Amino acid sequence: xxxxxxxxxxxxxxxxxxxxxxxxxxxxxxxxxxxxxxxxxxxxxxxxxxxxxxxxxxxxxxxxxxxxxxxxxxxxxxxxxxxxxxxxxxxxxxxxxxxxxxxxxxxxxxxxxxxxxxxxxxxxxxxxxxxxxxxxxxxxxxxxxxxxxxxxxxxxxxxxxxxxxxxxxxxxxxxxxxxxxxxxxxxxxxxxxxxxxxxxxxxxxxxxxxxxxxxxxxxxxxxxxxxxxxxxxxxxxxxxxxxxxxxxxxxxxxxxxxxxxxxxxxxxxxxxxxxxxxxxxxxxxxxxxxxxxxxxxxxxxxxxxxxxxxxxxxxxxxxxxxxxxxxxxxxxxxxxxxxxxxxxxxxxxxxxxxxxxxxxxxxxxxxxxxxxxxxxxxxxxxxxxxxxxxxxxxxxxxxxxxxxxxxxxxxxxxxxxxxxxxxxxxxxxxxxxxxxxxxxxxxxxxxxxxxxxxxxxxxxxxxxxxxxxxxxxxxxxxxxxxxxxxxxxxxxxxxxxxxxxxxxxx
Numbered sequence: 001x002x003x004x005x006x007x008x009x010x011x012x013x014x015x016x017x018x019x020x021x022x023x024x025x026x027x028x029x030x031x032x033x034x035x036x037x038x039x040x041x042x043x044x045x046x047x048x049x050x051x052x053x054x055x056x057x058x059x060x061x062x063x064x065x066x067x068x069x070x071x072x073x074x075x076x077x078x079x080x081x082x083x084x085x086x087x088x089x090x091x092x093x094x095x096x097x098x099x100x101x102x103x104x105x106x107x108x109x110x111x112x113x114x115x116x117x118x119x120x121x122x123x124x125x126x127x128x129x130x131x132x133x134x135x136x137x138x139x140x141x142x143x144x145x146x147x148x149x150x151x152x153x154x155x156x157x158x159x160x161x162x163x164x165x166x167x168x169x170x171x172x173x174x175x176x177x178x179x180x181x182x183x184x185x186x187x188x189x190x191x192x193x194x195x196x197x198x199x200x201x202x203x204x205x206x207x208x209x210x211x212x213x214x215x216x217x218x219x220x221x222x223x224x225x226x227x228x229x230x231x232x233x234x235x236x237x238x239x240x241x242x243x244x245x246x247x248x249x250x251x252x253x254x255x256x257x258x259x260x261x262x263x264x265x266x267x268x269x270x271x272x273x274x275x276x277x278x279x280x281x282x283x284x285x286x287x288x289x290x291x292x293x294x295x296x297x298x299x300x301x302x303x304x305x306x307x308x309x310x311x312x313x314x315x316x317x318x319x320x321x322x323x324x325x326x327x328x329x330x331x332x333x334x335x336x337x338x339x340x341x342x343x344x345x346x347x348x349x350x351x352x353x354x355x356x357x358x359x360x361x362x363x364x365x366x367x368x369x370x371x372x373x374x375x376x377x378x379x380x381x382x383x384x385x386x387x388x389x390x391x392x393x394x395x396x397x398x399x400x401x402x403x404x405x406x407x408x409x410x411x412x413x414x415x416x417x418x419x420x421x422x423x424x425x426x427x428x429x430x431x432x433x434x435x436x437x438x439x440x441x442x443x444x445x446x447x448x449x450x451x452x453x454x455x456x457x458x459x460x461x462x463x464x465x466x467x468x469x470x471x472x473x474x475x476x477x478x479x480x481x482x483x484x485x486x487x488x489x490x491x492x493x494x495x496x497x498x499x500x501x502x503x504x505x506x
Contacts, residue, residue, distance in 0.1 A: 003027050004100075004122075005376060006107035009305045015209050018202070019351060021366070025390035026107060026118065033109025034118060041112030045071065045187050052312050052322050053191040054112075059408035073188030075503045076156065082194060083159070085134030090128045090147070090203070092162055098144075098151060099204030101305060102193065104379045111192040111310040120155045120182050127177045130158040132167055133199075139330030140418035143309060144199035145418070152193035157181030174290050182260045195326045196309035198420065204335045204422035205301050207429050208294065211342055214433055215291050216288035216506040218345045219246075219255040220462050221439040222283045225352040226256065227265035227459055230363055234269045235281045238258075248295070249288030256283060258346050258503040259458030265450070272363070276322045279351040285350050296466035300334045305395035328418030332401035335421035340430050344398040345434035350386040354437075356446045357383050369445045369473075376476045379442050384484070386438045389431040397426045398429075438483065438489040440466060458503040462495050 011197055016022040016050040026034075042405050044051055045068065055071060057064035057266050058078060066074050090098075103121050124130070137146035154161040154170045162413065163173035174181055225231075241253040260266055267273075275281055310398045312322040350464040370378025400420040406413040444466050447455070454464055470485050502506055 001025055003326050004104050004107050004200075006109070008031070009100075009302075011205060011209055011302055011305075014097060014100065014205055014305060015039050015111065016204065017100045017125070018093045021096070021128060024100065024103070024122055026059055026103075027070075028117075028121065030107040030109070031115055034113065034115045037109045037112045038114050040314050041188055043317055044320065047382060050347075051320050053195075054188045054300065054320075058191070060411040062411075071187045072184050075185035075187070078148045078190040079152045079156075079185075079194070082145045083153055085137040085146040085150050087134050089137045090133045090199075094202050094206060095130045095133050095151070096125060097205060098147070098198045099131075101198040101201055102148065102151070102196060104305065105196055105198065105307065105309055106192060108308045108313065110304075110308045110313040111472045112188050112314050113192040114186060114189065115191070115457040117155065117182065118184070118188055119437065123179055124154070124161075126179055127179065128163070129154075129173050129177060129179075129418060130160055130166055131170075132162060135423060137414055138199055138419035139405070139412075139490050140197070140200055140416035140420070141324075141326060141414070142311065142412060143194065143195050143196040143326035147199040148194035148196060152190060155182050156419050157185060171434040181189045192310050195311045196306075197304060197326065198309075198332055199330060200335070200419040200422045201301065201304050204331060204338070205305070205420065206299055206423065207426040208338065209337075209478065210431055210433075211294055211338065211425075212298075212427060213493065213496060214345060215287065216500075217433075217440075217490065218253075218265065218287055218436050219252055219283075219347060219506055220259060220458065220495060220499055221254050221349060221436045221443065222280075222287065223441050223456065223459050224443035224447065224462060225356060225439060226259060226280055226283070227263055227455060228356060228365075228443045229276070229280060230265060230272055231268040231275050231280045232269045232273065232481035233260070235276065236284060241284055246285075246288055246292065248291030249284045251291060252288040253284035254501075255506050257276065259457035259499070261458070262454060263459065264453040264454035265447075278363075279353065279355060283348070286344060287490060290341040290345050293337055295324060296340045297334045300330060304331055312364050319504075323400060326415035329401065330417030332416040332421045335418060335425050336399040336401050338398045338425045339399075339421065340433050342425065342428045343393045346390050346393055346428075346435040347469050349380070349436045350383070352378075353383050353435075353439050355441050358444050362446065364444055365449050369442065369449060371449075371474050377388075378473065378476070379445060382438050382442060385483070386435045386487050389435050393431050395427050434483075434487060434489060437486045439491070440495075441470065441482065441486045444470075445473055455458045458499045461499050461502055463493050465489070465498060466495075
């Protein structure tokens with residue numbers, strides 16, 4: 001059971017709820033803050049003081065005063081009108097992440113929402129009732145309005161949800177789960193539900209979590225390729241990397257050293273060649289730079305996970321301040337940076353695949369790693385597919401954050417496009433995983449075509465796990481079937497887990 005406080009959610013905690021479906025509850029301190037903030041809002045409504053989002057219209061219509069009799073209706077109308085998401089639905093784990101993050105933000109006690117509304121979101125989470133939320137339609141300011149509106153509507157029984165692996169009307173799911181919708185919303189509650197960055201944060205957090213695994217897998221794949229190409233081991237000498245001082249680079253060089261420990265495939269400088277091509281010699285520098293980006297993005301994501309991103313914010317009984325914490329720029333830039341870092345992991349991996357299959361570059365291996373080149377094409381088109389994915393990633397890596405289209409009659413005249421950046425990072429991640437999985441399979445094929453020697457401590461584990469599932473390719477087969485097998489093996493995370501047991505944390 002995860003206890004939500006509003007202040008100490010981590011990426012690891014987030015994934016336990018989003019992916020592993022751990023149950024959640026609010027801390028007693030959070031409940032106290034929520035109730036106090038709601039009392040302040042109620043007092044403001046009674047005082048007839050004009051407060052944005054409480055008794056006014058929204059965006060450009062913020063100067064329109066709404067009567068007390070219409071305040072509850074205003075909040076439902078807000079959700080209905082703003083539920084403009086389009087495209088396919090977010091995955092259930094992304095939506096679970098959004099719900100958790102919205103609860104955590106509101107638990108800070110700066111939004112004025114009733115405790116019962118947060119408890120409704122938590123009940124949905126714990127019963128695995130997942131709002132159907134289209135992934136497109138957010139400008140990333142005023143937060144993820146469209147996506148969060150689709151979530152908010154389900155709390156009052158509107159819209160659709162996924163329940164028991166089926167898409168259905170919310171009311172049907174609530175009846176099956178023996179729950180009831182909220183009777184309605186009160187002043188500011190609709191706005192409190194949708195003003196925030198929780199869609200982009202959820203998408204980006206999941207991309208980041210899996211990107212950390214991708215970086216580890218990239219080190220394993222590159223170590224296998226290094227051995228298959230009889231790489232020069234001195235490039236990973238600790239002294240080289242220490243004198244530069246880049247943390248990610250130092251870590252990757254250490255990983256390669258441990259993965260290849262005791263390998264007799266590696267060569268010494270001058271033994272076969274003086275130095276390797278950059279895709280081998282600079283593994284630590286390139287992979288390490290991407291790792292440093294992941295650390296930076298993680299720091300920004302965990303700050304945002306615990307941020308108050310509502311507007312306006314309530315700081316006391318008479319202190320309500322309008323601002324712009326819903327603006328996604330603090331995440332849009334890191335997520336665009338994440339896109340580039342992931343793109344590069346796939347890019348250098350594809351270059352190693354090319355080096356493995358190219359008879360002019362692979363150090364005496366048969367053309368395209370075919371046992372009978374000419375009759376068989378071997379891994380020729382694996383490299384084509386990898387190159388296609390890498391090229392697609394380069395297009396996706398264009399920064400979303402450099403674009404802005406004014407909205408709400410120019411009241412909201414600069415937006416972040418942070419959700420587009422996060423979605424782009426997730427797409428690049430999926431492509432890069434496939435490329436690196438292809439490298440793993442290609443390197444194993446190359447090793448089997450070499451005279452048998454001793455693999456490294458870590459690479460032997462990875463090699464054996466792959467060969468337990470996918471045998472050496474003697475004759476051409478339907479390659480897509482082999483690729484699906486290596487993709488499935490990579491998704492199981494077995495390779496990383498088994499290697500880390502022997503070599504330590506990668």
